[in-house]
Amino acid sequence: MHEGKSYVMETKSPIRIAQIMGKLWAGGVESVVFNYYRKIDKEKFQFDFYYDEDSTVEPPKDLVELGARFIKVPAYQNVWKYMTTLHYYFEKNNYQIVHSHINTLSVIPLFVAKQCGVPIRIQHNHSVPGGPEFKRNALKNFLRLFSKTFSTHYFACSEKAGRW
Numbered sequence: 001m002h003e004g005k006s007y008v009m010e011t012k013s014p015i016r017i018a019q020i021m022g023k024l025w026a027g028g029v030e031s032v033v034f035n036y037y038r039k040i041d042k043e044k045f046q047f048d049f050y051y052d053e054d055s056t057v058e059p060p061k062d063l064v065e066l067g068a069r070f071i072k073v074p075a076y077q078n079v080w081k082y083m084t085t086l087h088y089y090f091e092k093n094n095y096q097i098v099h100s101h102i103n104t105l106s107v108i109p110l111f112v113a114k115q116c117g118v119p120i121r122i123q124h125n126h127s128v129p130g131g132p133e134f135k136r137n138a139l140k141n142f143l144r145l146f147s148k149t150f151s152t153h154y155f156a157c158s159e160k161a162g163r164w
Contacts, residue, residue, distance in 0.1 A: 014046045014067075016093060018118075020100035020109045022076070024055035029101050034063060042067050048093065050086070050109070052076065076105060083112050090116040097122065110150035123151040 024030055037047050046067050049059065052075040059070035071089060074081040086109055090098065098113040099122040100106035106123040113121045 014042065014044050015096060016046045016048055017097040017099055018090065018093070018095045018113075019047045019049050020098065020102055020106065021049050021051045022102040022105070023052045024057045024059065026057045033101065034060060037063060037068060038066065048089075048095075050089070076102070076108060079108065083108060086112045087116060090118060096120060107150060114150045119152070121150060121152045 019033060021030055021033070033047075033049075046069075048069045048071055049063075050071050050073050051059070053072050054075045055072075059068075064070065073085045073089075076082045090113055095113070095116075095118050097120040098109060098118050100109050102109070110121045110123060
């Protein structure tokens with residue numbers, strides 16, 4: 001061994017990204033994100049999927065075999081429990097990126113991510129409010145006021161969703 005030089009080979013582990021999915025329904029948003037995960041370079045990126053405990057489907061086994069982790073969290077309706085659970089995992093896993101797919105509700109996990117010092121916090125809007133759900137749409141309109149407060153980056157699936 002030579003003094004002053006290290007001959008230990010450095011191995012770079014993949015960047016692990018927290019993907020906030022909300023409820024798994026076997027629907028559109030998770031299908032798209034799961035398909036992206038199947039195609040990315042797993043040596044560079046790995047995903048941890050956070051999903052609500054009241055989801056209607058189980059995580060796909062093929063994704064787990066590819067290295068994805070699925071973390072079941074309390075439903076966001078129990079805000080305090082949801083936030084404290086996310087805080088625990090964000091701190092534990094020391095994420096550099098949190099990518100939230102739950103539209104205006106992204107304010108909640110991205111607030112927690114900011115508290116935990118996560119430098120990249122992505123808000124991804126997949127839709128716009130609609131229908132006669134006054135109470136739900138009122139909440140979305142309220143949360144929308146804070147949508148730029150905790151995010152560092154923004155994505156949308158359409159121009160209309162992006163404007164929302």
